[in-house]
Amino acid sequence: MFSSIDFNKFWQLFVYDPNDHLYFGSSFFLFLIFGLLIIYRLAAKKKNIKIYSLIFFSLFFYYKNSGYLFLLLFFSTFINFYFGRFIYDAKKPGLKRFLFILVIAINLGLLVYFKYTNFFLQILNELHAGNFQPLDILLPVGISFYTFKAMSYVIDIYIGTIEKPTKSLRDFSLYMFFFANILAGPIDRAAAFLPQVQEGPKVSKEDIGRAIFLIMCGLFKKNVIADYIGLNFVDRVFQVPLRFTGVENLLASYAYALQIYCDFSGYTDMALGIALLFGYKLMDNFNIPFIATSVADYWRRWHISLSTWLLDYLFKPLQMKFRSWRVWGSAAAIFLTFLGVGFWHGANWTFIVFGLLQSTYLAVSILTLKFRKAIYDKLHLTGTKFLKVFQIIITFHLLLIGAVIFRADSLKTAMNVFHQIFTYFHGVVFFQWVTGYTPVFVMILIGYVMHFIPKSFDNRIQRTITAMPVYVQALLLALMIIVVVQVESAQLQPVIYFNF
Amino acid sequence: MISERLKKIILNELNLDEFDIKDETTANQVPGWDSFNHINVILAIEKDYNIHFKGLEILKVKNIGELQRLIDSKLQN
Incomplete structure (x- = not known):
């Protein structure tokens, strides 16, 4: 009966293949x-089985997505788990600080x-500081x-946001390994996730409705809109602008702004939805970013888990450090923070320039805040709809410049896009x-x-979905x-943020 | 309890006429107390009380009640 099944092929499904990821x-x-949901259902009252099956x-x-590099994830988990405890247990402030x-x-x-x-080696080569061969380093996904x-x-343990480190390596491992957000976030906080593990996952009827909606x-967003406009339009233009x-x-720039939003927020929706099905609430990452009225407002709406991370752990300490410089101190802190955003995305000049651009926008916006407010007051524009729409359009286009640089494979390509827009319209x-x-x-x-659909409509x-019977859902x-499946034009495209 | 002095500094710095500040009030509940104004409030407190905070002390503070206790402990030393 099973003679027609190729077990070797079946077994291959479970082995890492660099050309066949599990998305x-x-x-x-x-x-x-x-299958996992069935195990979950069968073990409804057995918290341990649920946690271990997820782990x-x-x-x-x-x-399946990174091969043997999962050992690095193990290493990172052990190191941070034990250091969390060492830092907490250390009595002397000097030792705490050292650890x-x-x-x-x-x-x-x-x-x-x-x-x-390899990026640094390449820079050294370009500066003629030596002739280094690039090393064979694979980037571990996520x-x-x-x-x-x-x-x-x-x-959080060091500054006291988490009052006590967790005693359970099992719980911490789930926080670190959780498949819903390991590849591209949201960058959840242990302070929000670990209590959920300790209390045991809970799934309400509302959660299931929300999960179905999000998935x-x-x-x-991801598999229909982003992949379609990416493959059929954006990629072609950005290849040879x-x-x-x-x-x-x-148009390709407008399309790309939408593509990356649909790609990343679509992926995030699926991550949040899947996590909900297993009883875990992850942090949200997006809040209608294109209605932002300033670049600062945009960063409160886009990749929220990254921007709040940097705000809490980089911007705030820097701002405290530079506080005697008043507004210049805040401008310097925000400048360095968003340079960090650029670096975080990866080793390419395009990302560094992208970060520098965001830094400049935000620093200039802090420094000119009073001046702009005075102008708006004088023109009686403060609080008007006109001003809001004007700000949304300007902000969107400022960010579009960043998006082009972000998408282009090199600064030269980005310059070519701008060149065409301004000289060959x-x-x-x-x-x-x-x-x-x-x-x-x-699609666009x-x-x-x-x-632009308001959250209240969502x-x-x-x-409505929550109220439906399970089989309708x-x-x-x-x-x-x-x-x-019908719209998918080609193979499933990896999420853009897997590269970061 | 939040002292009148602290309350006055905060309201003054954020240009607010009145806002009910309790121990458990957090910065983001107070209108205008965003990440940029945060440092102005801290500077105003340091100036008014003539005290100096360490970076880590301020990062640890979770609400205005804790901020008050931090100020009190500074004044006692």
């Missing part, structure tokens, strides 16, 4: 999640080694995310583009409209999966 939304992933699945999930600096140095050391070694998670735990939204007119370059091509790229145009429209849909989800 959210893939059929094998959905199949495994379904083992998470490890398998991470192994704290040591564990931060280990965390940052690993991050820098894996992410930046390292920036889990290292930041781990660091928040030891920092459906996520699948649509000089082959396209300015208007196409501008050819606005009439727009109409040709709409007829030539109608599906892309429609749907994407932006969806983004909540209403969530309540399952049917809805199945329908969405069918839509995704």
Whole structure:
């Protein structure tokens, strides 16, 4: 009966293959999640089994995406767990400080080694300081995310936000390994996650409704909109911007801003939804970022788990340090913080320039705050709708400059995009583009409209889904999966943020 | 208990006429007390009481009640 099944092939599904990852939304992933949910259901009252089944699945999930580099995740988990306890137990402030600096140095050391070694060697080569061959270093997927998670735990113990380190390596391992957010966040805080593990996962009817809603939204945003406009339009233009007119370059930039939002927030929706199904609430990462009225406002709405991490652990201490310089001190602190944002994204000049650009925007915005307010008051614009819309449009376009630099594979490519927009615009091509790229145009429209839908409307849909019987919910989800499979033009695309 | 003096410094720095500040009130509940104004409030307190905070002391403070206790402990030393 089983003679037709190739067991070798079946076994291969469970072995790491660099060309075949296990992503959210893939059929094998959905199949495994379904199995895991059944185990969860059967072990409804057995907290231990639930936690261990999640830990083992998470490890398998991470192994499938990173191979033997999952050993590094083990190392990071042990080091931070034990250092958390050592820091807490140390009586002398000097020793506490020493241990704290040591564990931060280990965390940052690993991050820098894996992410930046070859970049630094390349810079040394360019400066003619030597002739270094690039080292054979594979970037462990998700390292920036889990290292930041781990660091928040030891920092919180050091500054006292977490009153007592956890005694359970099991609970801490689940915090570090949890498959829902290991590859691309949200960068959850131990202070919020560990109590949930200790109390035991809880899943209410509302949680299930919200989870179904989030997973459906996520699948649509990531696998339909982002992947479609990325593959069919953005990638083509950004590959050779000089082959396209300015208007196409501008449209590709608008499309990319939407693509990265749908890609990352779609992935995050799925992560939040899946975590909810297993009884864990993760931190939200997005809050309608394109309605931001300033760059600072944008960073309170975009990748919130990263921006609040940097705000709490980098900006605030720096701001305290520089406080005697008053407003210049805050400007310097924000400048350094967002330089950190650039570096965090990876080793490429484009990310460094992207960080510098955000730094400059924010520092200038702090320094000119009073001046701008005076102008708005004088023109009687303060508090008007006109000013708000004006600010939203300006902010969006300031960020678009950043998005182009972020997307381009080199600064030269980014300059080519700007060059085309400013010197070879050819606005009439727009109409040709709409007829030539109608599906892309429609996708972009749907994407932006969806983004601007107020949260209250989302909540209403969530309540409707919550009120539905389970089989209707399952049917809805199945329908969405069918839509995704139909629209999917090629192989499932990895989430852009997996690279960071 | 939050002293009138501390309350006055905070309200003054944030240009507020009146706001009910309790022990458990946190910075983000007070209108205008955002991450940029935060440092101005701290500086105003340091100036008014003629005290000096360490970075870590301020990072540890979770609410205004704790801030009051930190100030009191500084004044006693």
